[in-house]
Every structure is written in structure tokens, then in C-alpha cells.
Amino acid sequence: MGWWVNEPIINRILKWALPILSALLLANAVGAAETIRIGVHDKPPLVQVADTEHVSGFIIDLMNLIAREEGWQIEYVPCNWDECNQLLVLGEIQMLTPISSSEAKQRRLDYNRESLYVNWGQIVMAGKDAIKSPLDLAGKTVVALSSDPHFADLKELAARFDIQVRFLEVSDYESVLAWVDHGPVDAGLIPRSFDLAGFQQYPLIKSSVIFNPAEIRIALSPLNGQIPNAKRMQRLDYHLTRLKGDRSSQFYQFQEKWFGDSMALEIPEWLLWVLLFLLLLMVMLAVGVLLLRRSVTLKTGEIREMNERFTAFMRNLPGIAYMKSSTGQYLFVNPVWEQTNHLHEADVIGRQSTEIWPERDLDVREEEEIRVLEEGRPVESTEVHPWDERPSHWRMIRFPITGLQGDEVIVGGIGLDVTDQKETARELTHLHHQLQLLLESAGDGICGLNGLGRCTFANSAALEMLGYRKDELIGSKFHDLVQHTREGNQPYPEKDSALYAACRNGKRGREEGLFWHAEGAALAVEYSAYPIANGELPGAVVIFRRQREERTEN
Structure with a gap:
């Protein structure tokens, strides 16, 4: 009955159960800081991806x-170029960088207006500057990185002007420098951002040939929504403009x-050894202090305190929680589980579900618990409990709890009642x-506009x-399609319209005027615009009908 007081089991519970339980509760918390997933691909020194957890760069x-x-x-979500674009389209990342403005525009993505950096392709070579224009590449061999976006532009440039160039593709920029330095090729292609000074073993020079200038921007997922994207782009551009305007x-x-x-100042070798010795000495002193502080008494007190916190956490959890052995016996249930199932802890510990409820069909639950043990990962599902007077819906997460090597893997489960939701x-x-x-049955035309007039x-x-x-109509500027011109072919400024006053200023309005048919015909209409609350920009509903005279004529 008191199995969880044992220290190894407590360590397993604290190591795996608490983070998962906390993550579930924090996912529903209000007011948490906004988390933005940004896809990044290796483009040093703009972005350097060391591994899946360490990224750096400008x-x-x-x-x-x-x-x-x-x-x-x-x-940050490291990915290759194709993976990053796929994740952005699916909405699994909110932003993508680095990406050129032309690439973002071609893919019809939202992107910020202030550039982070201006990049371009540049030719490097060994010896004197013998390549002064693209025409000098005729008859020469050029080596380039296969995934470099400037490479495709260089090949297109050569084809457009019928410049006969032999191209060689390699997998990294250092290989580009090595091929040029060792002589098998005449020139290489690198981006402006590449730090040539960091490879002193290849004494190459940059030619005056540059092409394909590209402004580096940040693209945003179309699934974020127009207003969130507009806000984020505004904040990005605000900070970039402010920072770039201050030279300090x-x-x-x-x-x-x-x-x-x-080419920073080189540190003498003897000083490096001294610094390394001091660093090792500091590490040894720190380890010694930590070992002295970790006495048996303190460790026992910490375990006891954590056990009390875990017990209090479980008892105050607003959902059910339980733990089972790998053979299906209950090891722990919290008070909410007891209240929900009308059973006491003493009636279930050490027993399997089929022993407690022989009349119930529990195959799906047991299959999910077996999946957890076999796959070693959490399994999430929504279940219906039809056994009470009022059937209830539960969001369940079952997960493995592992301890030291060789210890038995147990199954943990937590659930929240989502019936009301x-x-x-x-x-x-x-x-x-x-x-x-109601809208479809109305005889009048009814359109909804957001705060931007779309x-x-x-x-x-x-x-x-x-x-x-x-x-054709949804997502388009209503004024630009329908109310762009007055009678007499005079332009109709958007700010003069009652629609604008309703969308932007929250003022009701009623007017008679012209709406324009998709085929170019003018419609004499009478319309009313009513503001509606929608965050910072109110938006509006417009209700219109043809004027009585026009209806009579028709």
C-alpha cells in the first residue's frame, strides 16, 4: 500500500510524471507568454545549425x-529548406528564416518589409582578378554548392547570354574553396555572407562579379491568420527599423x-594553457563544493519534501490520475479518480481493470496501455464513459514511466473531463x-468585413x-471590387464611404449609391453599415438592396 515511499519509485515518478502533468495543465493556462516556433535552415553565418538543439548565427x-x-x-526548429517550407505551409511553424523576399513573394507568403541582411552571389578565384564580368566565365569551370540559390541564378544567367560554362557541384562551401585553390577548376561561387577570412588555408580572392542580390526576410505561415501575421510583421519591422537607425x-x-x-588578435599559446588550468581548477573546486553540500541528511530531506509535493499535487489535480504495473495492476489512483469511479483506493490497488469491472468493455483502454509499453511514448485519446447516469467525455494521456536500467516500466495515465467543452x-x-x-434565407445582400475592409x-x-x-469575394477588399467608382465615373475614395466609418471608426451609416457588378455594370443600391467588435479593429456588417426605382424598372 505504501509502495511509492520507496526512493527509486519516487525518482521514476518525479522524473517522468511531473513534467508531463505540468505540461498538460500549463497548456490550458491563460496569460502564458506567446510561444513562436521558427523554422531555420543551415545558412552560415546567418544561421548555423550544429545539431537539432543548438543553433546560432546573426x-x-x-x-x-x-x-x-x-x-x-x-x-527554433532546425530543418532543411524543403522541410521548412512544408512545415510553414502546414502551420507547424509560425515563421521561417532566412528566406529572400523574392522567394517569399513567389510562394505567396506573408513576410516582413524591413530586410535583415542583403545577400548576393560572388565569384572567387585563385591569383589575380582575371574574371571581371560574367562574360569572362566563358570556357571556364565553376564549382558551386548544389543547394545554393545563387547557383540556379548563375546557370540561368549563363544560358540567357549563351555563355559556355562548365559547372561542378559539391556538398559544402569548404569543398568549393578547396577545388578552386588546388586548381582543377577556374572559379567558385559563394554567397556574400560567407566568411572567406575564416579559411586562411585557401588564399583566394573575391572577384568583382556579383549577381542575384536578395534581401533576407522572415516569412510567416498563412495558417497564423491575417491579423496575427500583420501584428508580428509590424513588431518585427518596428524593431529592425529602430535598431538599423542607431549605429551604436x-x-x-x-x-x-x-x-x-x-582575423582577431591571436592569444599566446602559453596564456591559453594558463586559462585552461584556471578553468579546470575552478571546475574541481565547484565539484568539491557540490559534493560537500550533498550530504545524506539533505538528500533524505529533499526526497521527503518532493514526495510531499507530489502527493499534494496529485490530490489537487483537477483530473483523474493513475499508475499501473506492466502487467496491468493498479499501483496508484488519485482522489478525483476515486470520486469519478465511486471506488476507494484500497479496493483497486493490486488489481486489474477486468477484475474490478468484469462487465465493462475495456479492450480499447488496455490496447492503448500496451501501445505505451511497446512504443515507449505517450498515447493521447478522447474517451466516452457511458456507465454513469450522464455519459462523460475524457481527454486521456497515457505515458510510460521508466526508472533505472533494468527497472520495470510502468504506465501512467491522466485525464481531464471535457464533457462541458x-x-x-x-x-x-x-x-x-x-x-x-438565416443569412442564406435573407433577401437582402449581407456581407461581413474585417477591420481592414476585407x-x-x-x-x-x-x-x-x-x-x-x-x-472571388471572400478575402478581397470590398471597396476595391464593389465601391471603387461614383456615378459619372468619378473615383470614390474609401475614406468617404460609410463602410470605412463602420469598419475603422465604429460608426453606423446608411447611404444610397453605386455598387459595381463583376461584369462591370453599375448597381444602384441603398445599404446600411453596422460596426461589430473584433479585437483592435471593429469590422462591420453591410446590408444592401437595389434601390426601389431600379427594382420597379426591372
Whole structure:
């Protein structure tokens, strides 16, 4: 009954159960700092990916500085170029960098307007500057990195001007330098950001031939939403403009750090040995102090305190929690589990589920617990418990708890009652359906606009009167499509419209005027604009119909 007082088991519980339980509760907490996942691909020195957990570089330092000032929590996701683009499209990362503005525009991605860095392709060679223009590459062999975006531009440039160049592809920039230095090729291609001074063993020089200038930006996932993207781009551009406007800012310090002269003052070898000795001495002293502090009494007290905290945490957890052995016997249940299942802890410890509830179909639960043990990873599911008077829905997470090597792996499970959320979602779906029926049955045209004046919904009557398909109207500026011109072919400024006053200023308005059909015909309409709350920008609903005179004529 008191199995968890044993220290190895407590260590296993604390090592695995507490982080997972805490993560589940914190995921639903309100007011936590905004976490932004940024996909980064290896592009030194803009971004250097040492491994999946360590990234550095000019852009990394810059983003960390902006994140501290904005209160963002940054999670970098290293990936190759194709993987990063796929993750951005799927919304699994919110931002992607480095990416050129032309590449982001080609992929129709949102991106910030202030450049982080301007990069370009550059030709390097050994000896004197014999290559002064792209035409001098005729008949020569050029080596380049296969994944370098400037490589594709160089090949296109050679084909456009019929310059006969032999190209050789390698997998890294050091190989480019080695091939040029050792003579088998005439020239190599590197980006402007590449630190040539860091490879003194290859005495190469940069030619005057540069091409394909590209402004480095930050792309944002289209699944973030237009308003969140607009806010983040505004904050990014604000900080970049401010930092670049101050020559003493950290922006230029980072530039000097990553792109400055790498020929720093050499430290004498004897001084390095002295510093290494002092460092080792400090480490030994620190280890000695830690060993002295970790006495048996303190360790026992820490374990007791952690055990008490874990017990208090489990008893106050707003969901059910349990632990089972690898053979399916219950080892622990918390008070919420007891209340939910109408059983006392003493009635279940040491027994299997089939012994406690022989009449219930529990195959799915047991299969998930077996998966946890076999795969060694958490399994999440939503379950329906139909056994009470009122069926309940539970969000369950089952996970393995491992201890020292050779110890038995046990299964932990936690669950939150999501019945109310399910019912609320069902009611909202019903209300949404009723609203759609109401909008579609209305004889007047009804359109919704966000704070930027873009159409967010339109009923069938509006589409029929204006002659647009839904995919043509939704997401487009309503004024630019429908209300751009007054009678007499005079331009109609957006700020003069009642729609603008409703969207931006929160003022109701009613007017008679012209709306323009998709085929170019003018429609005489009378319309009303009503503001609606939508965060910082209110938005509006516009209801319109043809003027009585036009309806009479028709």
C-alpha cells in the first residue's frame, strides 16, 4: 500500500510524471507568454545549425533580442529548406528564416518589409582578378554548392547570354574553396555572407562579379491568420527599423560579430594553457563544493519534501490520475479518480481493470496501455464513459514511466473531463448552422468585413447581385471590387464611404449609391453599415438592396 515511499519509485515518478502533468495543465493556462516556433535552415553565418538543439548565427542573435523585448518565447526548429517550407505551409511553424523576399513573394507568403541582411552571389578565384564580368566565365569551370540559390541564378544567367560554362557541384562551401585553390577548376561561387577570412588555408580572392542580390526576410505561415501575421510583421519591422537607425545598436554589434574581420588578435599559446588550468581548477573546486553540500541528511530531506509535493499535487489535480504495473495492476489512483469511479483506493490497488469491472468493455483502454509499453511514448485519446447516469467525455494521456536500467516500466495515465467543452462545441455548431440558414434565407445582400475592409462572409443574395463567386469575394477588399467608382465615373475614395466609418471608426451609416457588378455594370443600391467588435479593429456588417426605382424598372 505504501509502495511509492520507496526512493527509486519516487525518482521514476518525479522524473517522468511531473513534467508531463505540468505540461498538460500549463497548456490550458491563460496569460502564458506567446510561444513562436521558427523554422531555420543551415545558412552560415546567418544561421548555423550544429545539431537539432543548438543553433546560432546573426539572425538567431537578432531574433533573440527582439523576442526578449516583445516577451515572446522562441522555439527554433532546425530543418532543411524543403522541410521548412512544408512545415510553414502546414502551420507547424509560425515563421521561417532566412528566406529572400523574392522567394517569399513567389510562394505567396506573408513576410516582413524591413530586410535583415542583403545577400548576393560572388565569384572567387585563385591569383589575380582575371574574371571581371560574367562574360569572362566563358570556357571556364565553376564549382558551386548544389543547394545554393545563387547557383540556379548563375546557370540561368549563363544560358540567357549563351555563355559556355562548365559547372561542378559539391556538398559544402569548404569543398568549393578547396577545388578552386588546388586548381582543377577556374572559379567558385559563394554567397556574400560567407566568411572567406575564416579559411586562411585557401588564399583566394573575391572577384568583382556579383549577381542575384536578395534581401533576407522572415516569412510567416498563412495558417497564423491575417491579423496575427500583420501584428508580428509590424513588431518585427518596428524593431529592425529602430535598431538599423542607431549605429551604436546591437544590430551592428551582431553584424561585426558574424560578418566582421575574423582575423582577431591571436592569444599566446602559453596564456591559453594558463586559462585552461584556471578553468579546470575552478571546475574541481565547484565539484568539491557540490559534493560537500550533498550530504545524506539533505538528500533524505529533499526526497521527503518532493514526495510531499507530489502527493499534494496529485490530490489537487483537477483530473483523474493513475499508475499501473506492466502487467496491468493498479499501483496508484488519485482522489478525483476515486470520486469519478465511486471506488476507494484500497479496493483497486493490486488489481486489474477486468477484475474490478468484469462487465465493462475495456479492450480499447488496455490496447492503448500496451501501445505505451511497446512504443515507449505517450498515447493521447478522447474517451466516452457511458456507465454513469450522464455519459462523460475524457481527454486521456497515457505515458510510460521508466526508472533505472533494468527497472520495470510502468504506465501512467491522466485525464481531464471535457464533457462541458464537448457540449458547448455542439451548441456552437448548432448556432452557427442556424445563423447560416438565416443569412442564406435573407433577401437582402449581407456581407461581413474585417477591420481592414476585407470580406469575411457573404450570403447567396449578395453573391447573386454582385455577380461574384464566393472564393472571388471572400478575402478581397470590398471597396476595391464593389465601391471603387461614383456615378459619372468619378473615383470614390474609401475614406468617404460609410463602410470605412463602420469598419475603422465604429460608426453606423446608411447611404444610397453605386455598387459595381463583376461584369462591370453599375448597381444602384441603398445599404446600411453596422460596426461589430473584433479585437483592435471593429469590422462591420453591410446590408444592401437595389434601390426601389431600379427594382420597379426591372
